[in-house]
Amino acid sequence: MRRVYLTNIPRKEALKRFLERVEIPRRREEIPVSQALGRVTAEPVLARTSMPGYHAAAMDGIAVLAEKTFSASDQNPLLLEPQRDYRYVDTGDPLPEGFNAVIKIEDTQAREDGRIEILAPATPWQYVRPVGEDVVAGELIVPALHPLRPQDLGALLAGGVAAIAVLAKPRAAIIPTGSEVVPPEAPRKKGSVPDFNSTVIAAYLQEWGADPAILPIVPDDRVRLRSAVEGALAEYDLVLIIAGSSAGSEDFTASVLEEVGEVLVHGVATRPGKPTILGSAAGKPVVGVPGYPVSAYLSLEWFVRPLLYRYRGEPEPERERLPVTLGRRVVSQLGVEEHVRMTVGYVEDRFIANPLTRGAGVTMSLVRADGVLIIPEESLGYEQGETVELELYRPASALRYNLLAAGSHDLIVDLLATALKERDPRLALSSSHLGSMGGIAAISKGQAHLAGVHLFDPETGEYNLPYLKKMLPERSDLILVNLAYRMQGWMVPPGNPDGLQDVRDLAEKKISFVNRQKGAGTRLLFDYLLKQNNISPREIDGYEREEHTHLNVAAAIAAGTARAGLGILSAARAFGLDFVPVGEERFDLLMTESFYRSPAGETLLATITDPAFIGQVEALGGYSLRDAGTVYR
């Protein structure tokens, strides 16, 4: 049929097979030392000249011939004649001919007749920087394969080395493919896929010391791909072919590679990253990079980074490892090594990690990730509460300042992330969108610092507190801090073509609806509206269709796959939708009393009560922060 994975071999074995068969031959180039920061030496560098190049005064004072001062003492001061017996020298001055020591200026007494009195003898070579004290000619300054740091540049220049042989950066060709693929800046149109992978891959390659070039996009055409690959092989040290997202382009990559060289690996037992192709042509490494961005970047890190570090003669930097408690269960498939991106926070004296979406197409999961959980092939995954080890993308010391927000999603929480960082650069706020109920559960289990909740209780007419008392009656240490009141309403296409005014219209006019996930406050609100009006969920077209955020609901309506959703004004505005208000609701942050009193909690409170922040949020429309910071317990 269509796509066939030729192999399904473990990642480490694939790497071994690849590294055994390909190599980027080292080339060298001569560059000025002043431009060599970060470059890697191609050979050991010895000093050409000495620094200092002469015996130099190491203090401000007078140069003397020590042997002539031996008689000086408190009882028997010695008078030195200018020129003959002493000369003034400043630090760094060459020691004048015929002198072999320096006496510090504060140990001398100048007399009006020009003579100088000393009360102690000098020992030969005191306060003299001998020739070559810093660098001596012939001395090794840096070995070969040494990445040059600022101080190395100084030592090289001190040693009279103005130009230096460094490894040339390997030239890497990036070939995007796929008839549906268009340059990232091209106007978006349905069915075309913008090529942002090339930019990201080029950036990674740059970080790993290569010199990347993005070649023109090649459509799904075997002949044109072959000619592009052959052209690249002639000019570059390393060729990366990015598959389009369609199956076709990947097949072309494999078969073209078989024609011009050899496929060593096609298919790796990982998720994501499986459809990776590793090959060799004209002795050069050729990699078929998967089209899905997360797969692409992981596969690059697994197979291209080692190649580039080997070229530099440097060990690959190891990621810091951190034992963390799993906030949620993480399942995995037997026979596949899974790489799950995770967020990490430090809650109640332990590191808690939660998985991000596993979709290989979700670049944002790599943006949000604090680390990765590697689940070995033979594992079925881990239970909630288990301790597992992560490889960190950010240092553990920084993760201590990660604030985990769970619960309901609101745009204000995003703005809060920036406002907190501006107050304290160490603070990073990351959100998982679990809905209000999920947020309460996360806080109760110590898996998050704060949770957005907006749960209307029909019995009391009150928000949030009744749910908290019902769900966690024993937890007197939890408090609710008001963030905002916000307007909920119907999001509808511009002009409200169906004339939606209230929930009855939805049922009666069979307007195609998109719902929020179970446990979301907005979903509970919707259920409440249905119940109030005696409408059964079955009467709603699309009741089962769930999205996880207000923005995703709005996106579905904007895309025309639904005609109505319940959500907030700012989300409707982001997509140019019309908005029919339903009512104002209270949006609180649930947290422990101890977090509230912590330095981070104090910064949070200061931020949400700051008039600048309030102004910024209210300008979005649909929000009132009149009670922000009020505590309910």
Add this chain to the structure above:
Amino acid sequence: MRRVYLTNIPRKEALKRFLERVEIPRRREEIPVSQALGRVTAEPVLARTSMPGYHAAAMDGIAVLAEKTFSASDQNPLLLEPQRDYRYVDTGDPLPEGFNAVIKIEDTQAREDGRIEILAPATPWQYVRPVGEDVVAGELIVPALHPLRPQDLGALLAGGVAAIAVLAKPRAAIIPTGSEVVPPEAPRKKGSVPDFNSTVIAAYLQEWGADPAILPIVPDDRVRLRSAVEGALAEYDLVLIIAGSSAGSEDFTASVLEEVGEVLVHGVATRPGKPTILGSAAGKPVVGVPGYPVSAYLSLEWFVRPLLYRYRGEPEPERERLPVTLGRRVVSQLGVEEHVRMTVGYVEDRFIANPLTRGAGVTMSLVRADGVLIIPEESLGYEQGETVELELYRPASALRYNLLAAGSHDLIVDLLATALKERDPRLALSSSHLGSMGGIAAISKGQAHLAGVHLFDPETGEYNLPYLKKMLPERSDLILVNLAYRMQGWMVPPGNPDGLQDVRDLAEKKISFVNRQKGAGTRLLFDYLLKQNNISPREIDGYEREEHTHLNVAAAIAAGTARAGLGILSAARAFGLDFVPVGEERFDLLMTESFYRSPAGETLLATITDPAFIGQVEALGGYSLRDAGTVYR
């Protein structure tokens, strides 16, 4: 008088005073996302468009309307008509109008008549990537003050953001001063000091995100300095004035700064780094950087780095800390915070650290340093064997592979550093030149992995082993591994003007001599030659003058401050000196049996017996590696 330190305040207080009074105002600039790697966002960035921008197939297969497939089952296969009931889709294709689910190609059976049979129903929206799954319009992609990584660029492009507002790099002016200072490439002449500090400072500033410019060197002239500073203040965000090495230039800096602005701190209670000037002019930070390189770089790190990180809104990266055992005593002065550069190795299951030279002029100490020991003002230092905490320049994980060489210095040890790194990029060999006797002591105390020794025993006529047996009779775990035989001889000015042939000439002709330090094998050889010829050390002019390496001895002779020294051929050659051979000596490496058998020991043995390495060393002249690798015990 001359130089006066106006203040002597603790480093942290100086920093506080400086940061309270100066600020680099944030400027922003708009740049293409493709060029934004490593730059810092100036504002929160929200997605402009959604990715995918339409509902897209998440699998290769067929698009269907789920509701039409509900009847399909094993017992009751359903036949789908092309176009009407299904359409082929590849991963990433937009879902055709009127369809709401994808069935994987492997779950379908194509029939010859074009119809497709399915055996199970599809649920609505299965295998569909909904609009905005990756990034949804309006969503926060990155907060303000976020340093952009490769994956961030991908998410930005995915979110339709092609250009982005980032913080402009602060412009920093570097003004070298001093009438004796010349550009680093200028031909060396006596009394002129090459300005390599500017290059190093520019490199540090670049690493910290600034945009440095090196301005022309200003001689010691108050008027010209003032006009250079005023010019820089008009154009740059930050002005650094590097003092020349003479006292004069520093005084000019302070007094010019008083004229154009304000001196906040002049003199910090640290060593090195004391003569730092911190000031403010036209609201901009102005720093008077000390002229000695080590002082300059440390002071830059203490006072300029925090300023630049504050500009970026990022916490300063913290150095890893490591408890180490002190291999040598380290003394310190009360009232001064000392920063001692240290080498670190992992010997016999513990990290051992040894101080490097403390000279503020010795750039090589920063090149060689693995970390720094900060001795607080109130401490007098630490004893050998004490555990202290270092701030590391290189990660502890890398330092585990640091090989510490102690003992006698030889150029081969430098070549070995490169050869080992080529075999195993993790291995770094660092040497401290302690002389043969010092090397034996270091090995016996577990402070080094290997020590170069060349100790002739007149009684037995044998090398090294007799000393080992005499000094450490109980240590049966130590072995000697031969590295080379090398020629020792008299190093004399070209043409051997004094006609030096043997040690008697030295005494008789009163030839000015430069000796090696006590405990050096070469010094013992010299003492043996004196004794053999019944010459007293008092008869030798310069017997007390000591240098620590062969190269430094050669440098002294080349500089004309001595006319003879004892040393090796390669050192004489490095300085173009003549060489009168005295005899061949055995140069062994002392190590423990357990190190010899360790992986690093094996790599060492493989290296010194490798014909390529042997060829390289013997080409230097004066060496024979005919017995390299032979073990003596």
